Each structure stands twice: as C-alpha cells, then as structure tokens.
Amino acid sequence: MDDKRAAIxxxxxxxxxxxxxLLRDRDSADDLVQDCLERALVRLDNWQTGESPRRWLxxxxxxxxxxxxRKVNRRGEAAMLPLEAGEAQSAPADQVETIASREILDAxxxxxPDRRAALVMVAIEGFSYAEAANILGVPAGTLMSRIARGRxxxxxxxxxxxxxxxxxxxxx
Amino acid sequence: xxxxxxxERDIHMALDGELPGEERMAYDAWLEANPEMRAKSARYIADxxxxxxxxxxxxxxxxxxxxxxxxxxxxxxxxxAWRSRWWLSAAAxxxxxxxxxxxxxxxxxxxxxxxxxxxxxxxxxxxxxVIYAAEKRHAVEVAASDKDHLQTWLSNRIGLKLVxxxxxxxxxxxxxxxxxxxxERGKAAMLLYEDAKGERxxxxxxxxxxxxxxxxxxxxxxxxEAVYWLDKGYGCAVVGSxxxxxxxxxxxxxxxxxxxxxxx
Numbered sequence: 270m271d272d273k274r275a276a277i278x279x280x281x282x283x284x285x286x287x288x289x290x291l292l293r294d295r296d297s298a299d300d301l302v303q304d305c306l307e308r309a310l311v312r313l314d315n316w317q318t319g320e321s322p323r324r325w326l327x328x329x330x331x332x333x334x335x336x337x338x339r340k341v342n343r344r345g346e347a348a349m350l351p352l353e354a355g356e357a358q359s360a361p362a363d364q365v366e367t368i369a370s371r372e373i374l375d376a377x378x379x380x381x382p383d384r385r386a387a388l389v390m391v392a393i394e395g396f397s398y399a400e401a402a403n404i405l406g407v408p409a410g411t412l413m414s415r416i417a418r419g420r421x422x423x424x425x426x427x428x429x430x431x432x433x434x435x436x437x438x439x440x441x
Numbered sequence: 442x443x444x445x446x447x448x449e450r451d452i453h454m455a456l457d458g459e460l461p462g463e464e465r466m467a468y469d470a471w472l473e474a475n476p477e478m479r480a481k482s483a484r485y486i487a488d489x490x491x492x493x494x495x496x497x498x499x500x501x502x503x504x505x506x507x508x509x510x511x512x513x514x515x516x517x518x519x520x521x522a523w524r525s526r527w528w529l530s531a532a533a534x535x536x537x538x539x540x541x542x543x544x545x546x547x548x549x550x551x552x553x554x555x556x557x558x559x560x561x562x563x564x565x566x567x568x569x570x571v572i573y574a575a576e577k578r579h580a581v582e583v584a585a586s587d588k589d590h591l592q593t594w595l596s597n598r599i600g601l602k603l604v605x606x607x608x609x610x611x612x613x614x615x616x617x618x619x620x621x622x623x624x625e626r627g628k629a630a631m632l633l634y635e636d637a638k639g640e641r642x643x644x645x646x647x648x649x650x651x652x653x654x655x656x657x658x659x660x661x662x663x664x665x666e667a668v669y670w671l672d673k674g675y676g677c678a679v680v681g682s683x684x685x686x687x688x689x690x691x692x693x694x695x696x697x698x699x700x701x702x703x704x705x
Contacts, residue, residue, distance in 0.1 A: 278504070278512050285508075286499040290492075299505055306511040370495030377492065391457050392489050393496060398459050417453050420485050427488065 273313060276322045277306065283394065284326060290389040291334055293378045305330035327394070328404045331386060338382045376426035384419035387412050392420075447471040452482045456489070561624065563667040566645035566678035569621055569631050570665055574641040581617030581633055591618050595630035600648045601675055604702025605632050606695040612636045613691065623647040642681030642688070644695055648674060668692035675703060 284305060288298035308329050309316075316325050377385060383405075390401040391412075402412040447468055454460045455468055472479050573580050583591040588605060596603040598620050605615050613634035623629035627649030635641050645667075666688060669678035677699055679692035 274512050274514075278509065281504045281508055281512070282500045282502070285502070285504075286496050289499050290496055299508065302508055303511050306508060310512065310514070367495075369491060373488070373491045373495050389492075393493060398457065413450070413453065416457070417450065420453065420488070423488055423492075424484060 273316065273322075277309060277326065280322055280326050281306075283323065284330060287327065287330065287389060287394060290374075290377060290393060291382070291385065293374060301330065301334060304333050308333065324396075324400060324404060327390070327396075328406075331390075331404055334386070335382065372430050373423075373427065376423055376430065379426055380419055380422045384415045384422065387415035388419035388423070391416055449478065449481070452478060452485065456482070456485055562645070562647065562671065562676045563669045563678050565621075565623060565629070566631075566643070566667050566669065566680050567665055569629075569645060570641075570643045570667075570680040573619065573631065574633060574643055574665075580641075582619040584617040585615040587617075588615065595620060599628050599630050599646065601630075601646065602703055602705065603630055603646060604698065604705065606644070606698035606702075608634055608691060608695060611691045611694055613642060616641070621645075624649040640681070640683065642679060642683065642691060644699070645669075645678040645680065646699060647676050649676065670696060 281302065284302045285298065288301045288305075289295065292298045292301060305326060309322075309326055312329075316322060377389075380388075387401065387405060387407075390396050390404065391398065396404065398409050398412055402409045405412060407415075445464070445467070451460060451468055452472075455465075460468055472482060583594065585591070585605075592603055592605055595618055605618070608614075613636050616633040616635050618630055618632040621629045621631050623645075624647070627647055629645055629647035629649070632644040632646070633641060634643070665680050665682040666685065667678045667680045668688060670676065677696065679688065679695050681688050681691070683691065
C-alpha cells in the first residue's frame with residue numbers, strides 16, 4: 270500500500286464523523302464518505318505529498334454534499350423545520366443513542382446545510398476559520414456569520430424541543 | 442492589555458480559538474461584567490460539548506470494510522446505476538420535516554441507496570406534466586366522463602390495476618388520462634387533475650420498477666415538483682406546482698388510494 274492511500278485511510282474516521290453530522294442516516298453518511306473516497310482516488314495526482322490529506326478530503330466531501338443539497342432542495346434552508354420527537358428518521362438499531370444525543374443530532378439536522386457545515390467544521394472538526402473558509406469556499410466573514418447563526422439556531426431548536434418535552438410531561 | 446469593545450461576535454471567536462491571545466484577558470473581564478453574555482457563552486460551550494459527545498462514538502468505530510476497500514482499490518467498480526443515493530436521504534429528510542410524511546416514508550424502513558430509476562421516474566413524470574398539463578383542449582386522451590374505460594384501458598396497458606384516486610377532498614377533480622412511455626421500453630399511465638382555480642396536478646404510474654426502493658422526493662429549481670415512490674412492481678409520482686405542503690397532502694392521499702387500488 271502506498272503512503273497516499275495509507276494517509277487517506279487514516280482520515281476515514283474523521284470523514285465519517287463529519288458525514289454523520291451532515292446526514293442523520295448512518296448508511297447515507299457512509300455512502301457520502303464512499304463517494305468522497307472514490308472521487309479522491311481518481312484525483313490522487315491533485316494532492317501533493319507532504320500536505321495533510323485532511324483538508325483536501327474535506328473539501329471534496331463538502332462539495333459533494335453541498336452540490337447535491339442545492340440540486341435537490343433549492344429552498345432547503347427556509348424549508349428546514351425542526352423535527353418533532355418521534356418523527357425523526359429512525360436511527361439504526363445497532364446504534365445506541367441517548368435521548369440527549371438524539372435530540373442534539375436532530376436539531377443539527379434541522380439547521381440549514383450551509384450553517385450546519387460551517388459550525389461542524391469549526392466546532393467539531395477543529396478547523397481554523399481560515400481553513401474552514403477555504404474548504405467551504407466562502408469568505409471568512411460569511412463563515413463567521415454562518416457559525417454564529419448556526420449556533421443560535423441550534424440553541425433555539427434545543428430550547429424548543431425541551432419545551433415540548435416539558436409540555437408532554439405536564440400533559441401526562 | 443488591549444482595550445476595545447467586545448460583542449457577541451467575540452464569544453464565537455473565543456469559543457473557536459480565534460481570539461488573539463493578547464485580547465483574552467480583556468475579553469474575560471468583559472464577559473465577567475456581562476452576565477447575559479456570560480450565560481450565552483456558557484450555553485454555547487455546553488451545546489458544543491453535547492454535540493461532540495453525540496458524535497464521538499463514530500470516531501471509535503471500526504472503519505467499514507467497503508470504505509477500506511474503496512481506498513485500497515479492492516472494491517468492484519460501481520456502475521452509475523449503483524451510485525449512492527445518500528443525498529436523496531437528505532432530501533427525504535426535508536420532506537419528513539416539511540410534509541409530515543414520517544408515517545409512510547419512515548414506514549418503508551428508512552431511506553437508503555437504490556437504483557437510478559427513482560429520479561428517472563420523477564424526471565419523466567415532471568416532463569410529462571410540463572407538456573400535457575399546459576394543454577387546454579388536448580391534455581388527455583380519455584376524459585374523466587369515460588372513467589371506467591379510462592381505468593380499464595390504462596390498467597391493461599401498464600399491467601397494474603389502476604384505480605383513479607378520488608381527490609375531491611383535496612379540491613381536485615379528475616380531468617382524464619393518457620398513456621405514455623416509461624423507462625426504456627415500459628409504459629406509464631398519466632392521470633390529470635384540476636382544482637376550481639384551474640391548477641393542475643398529475644399522477645404518473647408505472648409498473649416499470651424492478652427494485653424495492655424507498656419513498657423520496659425530488660425538486661427542480663423553478664418548475665413543478667414531484668413526490669414519488671418506487672416499490673417492487675410499481676412506481677408512482679405526483680407532480681404539481683403547488684406549495685410544497687399542499688402537494689405533500691395531495692400526494693399522500695393519492696398514494697394511499699393508488700396503493701389500495703393496486704392491491705385490491
């Protein structure tokens with residue numbers, strides 16, 4: 270196995286985590302990772318040795334994700350509303366999710382794809398603003414406003430779902 | 442120590458490690474003096490911790506074999522038809538959220554990858570709708586006044602028991618139907634409906650579907666939208682330029698009735 274492939278292989282866990290934050294369904298997330306890996310291998314020459322494959326791979330995956338989201342759902346951001354608990358797509362049986370993590374992952378899914386990607390890139394994947402802006406192909410100012418709005422949206426979605434939960438408890 | 446006014450923006454920068462080191466002390470002092478901002482910062486930190494915790498498990502999972510194989514070049518090449526359809530899942534999630542489709546979409550067992558036939562069906566359905574729904578006098582071959590004949594004829598041609606759904610409750614009356622090509626060599630039935638304002642929707646039904654596939658959704662940039670399903674032995678799409686939620690409602694009713702008709 271050559272060094273390039275080995276380096277790509279070691280990035281898979283991170284790519285999967287990013288994909289899981291973008292897409293709620295685990296199989297779909299792995300499909301996205303697979304698409305990304307396949308595209309990366311075709312373009313292996315574009316990647317210069319010595320450079321970490323991480324940024325390169327995240328850029329490829331992000332483009333795959335955003336292009337398709339735009340194609341499929343032009344009005345995505347406005348149309349995304351929070352899922353009611355129980356309406357959420359079911360998580361695979363082999364995946365144990367606590368209520369708290371289910372709730373926050375559902376909320377993450379409900380924020381617009383652009384904001385979701387920006388927030389996760391920085392808050393979970395640990396890229397700097399400059400790196401994330403580069404990967405996402407937007408100016409740093411746009412990235413910052415997406416992060417700020419994404420965080421605020423996430424907060425209010427979580428507040429809503431905990432409010433709904435308490436209403437349900439009261440009703441019982 | 443630098444002196445400057447801080448704002449909410451700095452909360453994000455501090456959180457993301459983007460605040461210049463020499464401003465840190467001044468920022469901390471500012472936060473200390475602003476309970477509201479301090480609470481906001483604490484909340485964002487807590488949300489981030491919860492998000493990290495929720496996603497941490499993925500990192501520890503063994504890498505799925507198919508992903509290893511993709512990198513090592515051991516996987517058989519995927520044909521275009523087998524292209525993954527992860528993005529449909531994303532689109533379907535949008536439908537779940539918007540249309541309250543949870544019941545039957547989730548009921549199909551989740552959204553996964555499927556044959557390329559799904560978007561092909563939707564594209565054909567949309568193309569047919571664009572052409573025929575615009576026709577005033579020649580929109581259909583057989584009018585609703587001859588409904589029994591219409592149903593028998595189309596059922597025989599497409600090889601499915603077709604019962605034209607009653608969408609009166611949704612405000613739509615059957616205009617009629619026509620026979621269309623579908624897929625490579627197949628046939629499809631198109632049923633056209635109209636509401637009191639002249640708004641038209643069409644149902645596109647075909648038996649040309651070999652794979653059990655999952656409910657999903659396709660959208661064009663500005664044109665009409667299709668809500669569609671594929672299952673073993675049939676596929677159907679509901680096309681229209683209605684507001685999405687309304688289209689979802691109509692589609693849901695139509696689909697339920699079509700399914701009941703096919704299996705009756």
